Amino acid sequence: MWLQNSSPVVVNTVFKSNLALSGTGYGGALYLDNASPSLVNATFTGNLAYTGAAIFADNGSNFNLSLSTVVDNTYSAIGVTGAVIYMLGGSTGTISNSIFWQCEGVSIEGCSVKFFSGSGISTTDSCIEGASVDSVNNITFGTSEGSPFVN
Secondary structure (H helix, E strand, O other): OEEEOOOOEEEOOEEEOOEEOOOOOEOOOEEEEOOOOEEEOOEEEOOEEOEOOOEEEEOOOEEEEEOOEEEOOEEOOOOOOOOOEEEOOOOEEEEEOOEEEOOEEOOOOOOEEEEOOOOEEEEEOOEEOOOEEOOHHHEEEEOOOOOOOOO
């Protein structure tokens, strides 16, 4: 799904078996260009891209992902690119009450998140298997009182 200059609310949606392997190869399931979607109860599964297998965000995009599952997504970039979520151009994201699981890539193992050029992301009450994060100064992990993710 390509979203540009828009702010949709997407509820109860499955992004399954999407490919972005031609052209830039960005955004297997979701490509955001100055977009601010709210995704609630979304499932991203079996998506493949050179980078941003689940979500690619650019040009000041700001997404909210809640009550969602990101499972079995693959990025195939070799070198410094890749990632299940890839953000640049000052894009931001908020992830809450979500699960990232069984993500694979050539350059980095686990469910990686990469962001550049002033981009950042925050997570609350989420489980990210094998988390691999670049630019760790721009990510915030948190839990709420009573969260199932608190040991």
